[in-house]
Amino acid sequence: MQVNEYRPLIVAFCCNWCSYAGADLAGNNRLNYPADVKIIRVPCSCRVNPMFILRAFQRGADGVIICGCHPGDCHYTSGNYYTRRRMALLFSMLDYLGIERERTRLEWVSAAEGAKFAATMNDFAETVAALGENKRLEDLRCKK
Amino acid sequence: MQRIGVFVCWCGTNIAGTVDVAAVSEALKSEPGVVFSTNYQYMCSQAGQDIIKDAVKEHNLTGIVVCSCSPRMHEATFRKTAAAAGLNPYMVEIANIREQCSWVHKDMLTGTEKAIILGKAAVAKVNLNTPLTPGESPVTKRALVIGGGIAGIQTALDIADAGFPVDIVEKNPTIGGKMAQLDKTFPTLDCAACILTPKMVDVAQHENIRIFSYSEVEEIGGFVGNFDVKIKKKARFVKEDICTGCGACVEKCPMKKIPNEFNLGMDNRRAVYIPFAQAVPKVATIDPSACNMLKSGKCGICSKVCTAGAIDYKQKDELIEEKYGAIVVATGFNPISMDKFDEFAYNQSRDVITSLEFERLTNAAGPTQGKLLRPSDLEHPHTIVFVQCVGSRCDACAEKGKEYCSKICCMYTAKHAMLVRDKYPDTEVYVFYIDVRTPGKNFDEFYRRAVEEYGVRYIKGMVGKITPEGDKLKVQASDLLADKQLHIDADLVVLAAAIEPDKTARPLATMLTASMDTNDFFTEAHPKLRPVESPTAGVFLSGTCQGPKDIPETVSQASAAAAKVIGLLVKDKLTGNPCIASPNELMCNGCSSCERVCPYGAITYIDKEFPQPDRTVAVRRVAQVNPAVCQGCGACTVACMSGAMDLRGFMSSQIIAEVDAICK
């Protein structure tokens, strides 16, 4: 890896039934996206606790994206509706605290949307890279 | 501390082409807990699995990380491998370095680096894994079917034929439902009674089926496999087991002017009655609101004429308690009230009727013995106007009607129009339509026959106003294709009233903790993949309680629901998914947040005693998760403020460990 080039660190939470499968499909179709994106599998987007997101930022993540089934398609019927409310409020709050709003994102990616998954990750990684390092939410102690 | 083995798969060149697998296995060696790390060409092959099994034994492994393809591909495989090696299958985690790494990155350096990080995250998670065992619960091998229409009948017969006992609860004195009121059925025009009544008899004679007619579900407790249900058998004041259904009591009953529900009030019945000739059970019922004996103690004629001695004026409601493994909802539909649509003069003229009333008018067992006579003067109508979509497809904000398409009206209207033209070719028949919707086998052909062979006049437009005057109904309507306003003097108008779920459905859904949409149709567990199941485990949906349906669809869904029930009842024990929510009772506040977000009603509360440091006992309300019902989505874990609720297999600490490993 080139030492000088800054690459962002991105954590992606993907629900097992739609978005994680969408990510797999992106792989099956060999659709490239930056290696900056690291996926954590959760059963449903509603498993994502805002604490996980803050923890990631605190530990040095530059962007966090949550992916779930499209509204109406949740494997558990209503999980993503709760996610939608939680994230809407959390993102608004982070922005209110002066955190760049582009660092967080919630996307609906179905198991059939491999291309959307790759495109979303490309776009998000580019957006976050343009912001540069996350300095506002990071816990300096976690820096090596 | 865990003893973790790491197994990096090459997947031929699929992974090894862009990831330096040797570097990955080497790098992961020094992760906390890792005592063994290796790589191999195909981990999922028998030889690869043997490597894992041998390593488990040789290194006393307590946890396994496989860096390979997607867990959606081979998680199950490696869990079996672990189990074969004597490990708990849930001590396995997969790092997806193929679909989410080697296949999407081109550069070996970045690919390898990311693979290592994904491997570290998996190792961090396994460090916190605990062995999980799926919960088990017994299954009561009996099903309850709520509603005795064609949906309930078909479901009950299919389940009973598979060898399981079934109880049908029907609120009316007889089973048969709406289909028993129909005359002919589209698109084949066979008579409804001819195909329905044999099934009703089958139900009555089936050794595995009990019918609780004139009964209602009072209370439902328990969960999948173990429902406790209270059924109220309303007093019918006739001993069901003794009554022979001879009808002597009916004949002699002096109370003759009770509107007959079966014929939708178009004729009368007695205070003691049998709804129709083929009723099942064929026993009389006394209507307590009409019977003189029950109201004032004066009469008692039926008791005198009953040679079997079946009349029992002292009969009381009876409460039956029973256990069931599965519950099928088949509560059906009703046409909506026409009160709000009086531009069609339904309340002003007896000759404006609904389609269901029309069915009775053309039925040989109906109020006119099947002769098409209009209700007001029993004259033969020469001009009949059918109005489609009355109350269907209305705007959500409109003050009347339903938003959805009632689905069956186009076809039954075509049927009615065709039957009229067939029996009475001298009759002019107009059908006002918005769209004619005929998706279904032989449906459009049927509609075309009505137009082409029977000469039914289909007019694209809508009736705006009906004015009864003299013995005519003045129909004012638009003909959009001719761009004209039409004025037709009709003798009879038939309104295709929208259908809505039965009123009993909503309280039933509450008892079942099953979800409903805003129209009071039951919601399915998944609109495409689990269309006959409710999200509440063990509750299944049959027929129009789930949405508007015709008979063929209803019967298919009824059988599908039966298949699902059989699949459940055939099991001796239910094995759950072990990755379910579980509360830490010491931390639980009993605040009900988790219960509110649970889509399955899996969470309940108990008051539990907790010994305190000062030797007193404190009682607190704490959450309980029913392992047989929880599906493991995790919505509750985030709703829980204290973090008392956690999800096995995806514990907060595990996810945080992954976050930390990735962000290190």
Add this chain to the structure above:
Amino acid sequence: MHKDNEKMKSEIIRRSGVNPSKCMRCGKCSGTCPAYDEMEYHPHQFVYMVESGDIEPLLSSESLYKCLSCFACVDRCPRGVEPAKLVEAVRLSVIRQQGANHLTANDIPEMLDPDLPQQAIVSAFRKYTK
């Protein structure tokens, strides 16, 4: 849609508060309209033509002055489209133009009937005049 038509359509929609795209083309408005036979363009056509931006022909049509404002179409529309409000919005586009009043004070005397209530005159003026 042509830009001018687009503009006129959005103006009519804004003024009337009606969303013509809710129409499902059932024709109940025209089925119920008491002035149907007097009209060149009928209520359902008003809705359809506004929706497709084809408003020009409506502006010059006598139909604008045939609507009785009885609101039967508004109340009976299953989709809540409110055709009468569209008719009114289009009519205002016309009579608000200079000299485009449909009724003038000079027209009144010959229409006058000794029994005619004042209400009829003021209503007609409000409907037909800027």
Add this chain to the structure above:
Amino acid sequence: MQKITRDQIVSKAVSLLQDGTVSAVLGWRQGEFCYDVTPSVFNTAEDIEANFVWNDFCGANFSKYLVSKTKNIDGKLLVFLKPCDTYSFNQLLTEHRFNRESVYVVGIPCEGMVDISKVKAVSGEGIVCAESKGAGLSVTTIYDENPKEIPYAEVLSERCLNCKSKKHVAYDELLGDEGEVIDSARFDEVEKLESMTSEERFAFWQGELSRCIRCNACRDVCPACTCEKCVFDNPNSGAESKAPTNSFEEQMFHVIRAFHVAGRCTDCGECSRVCPQNIPLHLLNRKFIKDINSFYGDYQAGAEVGMRAPLVDYDLGDLEACDVFERRDSE
């Protein structure tokens, strides 16, 4: 200043205690300083008559105390609730945090409570006496024996200046007159912050939150924070932290705390009242309240018992997270 007098409250408390309606009384007792008033349980009429305090410093919201104080009580506990306290009361009942039957609520009107730090800002330290006098407070300090009169408008706490309701939403009986829900300007500050740039907001909050000493007073006083064990004390939660060792530690703490009470916070303002560092914590809570109102329709936590909080509810047509800023920017 207060319309209701101490005598009225004391005689109500004594009579309810003596006729057996209640077995104990939750009230205020004098602390070390004149403005220092402590919540306390009274068991006897004598104690009440001698020591019960009611003045412009009785701001404490008693609702939360009911969770612990009703645990081991025979009979009922009498509690005096101001209008804003009754919202917390209902919210706690919604969450089953205590038994309604073990409490007897007397609603009392409130004319607003005094923020002692505002008084000190005018009078200086060393206050020995602060009494209500006409339309203000008469304050004497050890440095100046001549009483200084400060108008209420200058010393009322922020939450009282932006009072959202003078109506009690729960009570068994009411002393004095019932008030109304008020159309307050409580979101003005939030809006001001929203209109700043991201950098300005960050600077603002860094300035505020970096003063946090993690004393946990905000959490401990909050009627919505009644967890048996708090996530910040739980080593397994992933959010455990005991001390402000880093400038961003408390940012996570305050975000999580605000999120945990989002949709449940009644905006009683206790967090800001007790903060020794005067951090305007209510601005975090009000941000959530404002967003909830704007995204999902007006919602007042605690307005009724049994309401479904917005975060444990949803609507099929809810706003998408990506449209949040568009919505707000357009407002």
Add this chain to the structure above:
Amino acid sequence: MKVSYFPGCTLKNKAVILDTYARKCAEVLGVTLEEIENWQCCGGVFTTSKDEVATKLSSVRALKYAQDRNQPLVSVCSACHNVIKQTNHAIQTDAEFSDKVNRYIAPESPYTGDTQVYHYLELLRDVVGFDKVKEKVVNPLGGRKIAPYYGCLLLRPNTVMQMDDPENPQIFEDLIRALGGEPVAYSMRNECCGGYVTMENPEFAKSKSKAVTDNATAFGAECIVTACPLCKYNLDKNGNSVPVVYFTELLAEALGVKEDETNA
């Protein structure tokens, strides 16, 4: 009780009896109609367009007048009631309109749509109560077959007017029963009489009115009652010969305050 009363232009001229009997009967029933000072003509029809402000100001002034007195606003003429009620609804639901109107009128405090607007019939049903009306009847109508004629303005648009079920209204029927008459059920009671188009196109209006009166007489109506002067005009002039009367006349007759010599 006292209410603010908006008579309207026609009630001061062609429909004086609608007005006088309304006042007399109200007194009998314990309601005082206080005529709004300096009321201005409602305009006869409500312009539904959102950008039409000036034509609605007279209604707003009347509404504000009633609000200042903390009284409900009552009118007898269907048209006045329709215009005022729709204006009030627009103020309640259309913030932009409300804002504009208040700027025009610039009252001391803005008018926000709080005035309760009643048609006289609603006043009888919801405030006085038909039971009370029945008690006060001294000359019951003796089972006379009376056809209520609602027309359009009382009922529509229903989302705003909310007087009764727009397709199956009962308020007139219930009043007729309370007065001892027999209401005639007929379908054309809520169809248009031809309205103001009668001026330009009398033939067309005639066809509309005729359909109404024919339908009513087909069901045996001896007379038709209405609340609208324009309806009465059209039905009288263009209908068949069935008598058309204002409902207040019948009310006055039944309550014994009609100065008619035939009734003396």
